[in-house]
Amino acid sequence: MPDLVRRLVAEAWTFRRQVELDAELRFVRLTERLAGLGAPEPLVDLARRAAEDERRHAGMCERLAREYGQEALPPVPVAVEEVAPPALPLREQVLYEVVAACCITETESTAVLTTLLVPDGPPRVRAVLRDILRDEVAHSRLGWAWLSHEHERGAVGFLSRHVPAMLEGTAAPNLFAPGRPEEESPALLKHGVLPHARKRETFVRALRDVVFPGLERFGVDTAPARTWVERRSAAGA
Structure with a gap:
């Protein structure tokens, strides 16, 4: 593997480690908040298990990062930022965070991991991808289940105006910009x-085929989010 490609791979697994550590803290917090809101116990258990899953994922990502040559690792985070607008009532803040973290981020992660499971990948990499993929599917389901639960209690249409901000927080800053030549290397896959x-x-x-139809099923207008995608795509082009 060319050194430049190896460095990109090591950096990617290092970044994933941090994402998983952040997700662990987020699911710990969501477990407490869902319980406080009287969520069904199976959903609280799903959130609790998700936190445990993310800690395990971080360890697997760290091992792969080191195998690909990463030496220094960022510190383990001790807190995770609030993503929901503070002006929202607590129940709406929790729904916002669950939709952003599970319905969008975990669904996107599922799509990425599925695409990455190529037959000629190293066995150790495929094993990690399969393990994480299995759990991310469950984490995504947590989000859709809580959205369904809240939809039954009342309107969740307020989310419509917030979905573009959720997408902005999920997408990498340079996602819609042209990639550098080494970032397009087929060897990465x-x-x-x-x-x-x-x-x-x-x-x-994933947005157009899964996330947007899922949100629309529960009465969330995705027109602002679709406009966000079109504008970002056009700007990148």
């Missing part, structure tokens, strides 16, 4: 990293 253009394509396809 078998080592668990999507080439840049493929990453953007997977992100948009």
Whole structure:
């Protein structure tokens, strides 16, 4: 593997480690808040297990990062930021965060991991991808289940105006910009990293095929979110 590609792979697994550690803290907090809101016990259990899953994922990502040559790792986070607008009532804040973290981020992660499971990848990488994929599917279901629960209690249409901000927080800053030549290397794919253009394509396809139809099913207007995708795509082009 060229040194530049190896470095990109090591950086990608290092970044994933941090994402998983952040997600662990987020699910710990969501477990407490869902319980406080009287969520059904199976959903609280799903959130609790999700926190445990993310800690395990972080360990797997760290091992792969080191195998690909990463030496220094960022510190383990001790807190995770609030993503919901503070002006929202607590119940709406929790729904906002669950939709952003599970219905969008975990669904997107599922799409990425599915795309990465190529048959010629190293066995150790495929094993990690399969393990994380299995759990991310469950984490995504937590989000859709809580959205369904809240939809039954009343309107969740307020989310419509917030979905673009959720997408802004999910998408990498340079996702819609042209990638550097090394970021488009086909060699990345078998080592668990999507080439840049493929990453953007997977992100948009998951939104259009899964996330947006899912939100619309529960009465969330996705027109603002679809406009966000069109504008970002046009700006990148």
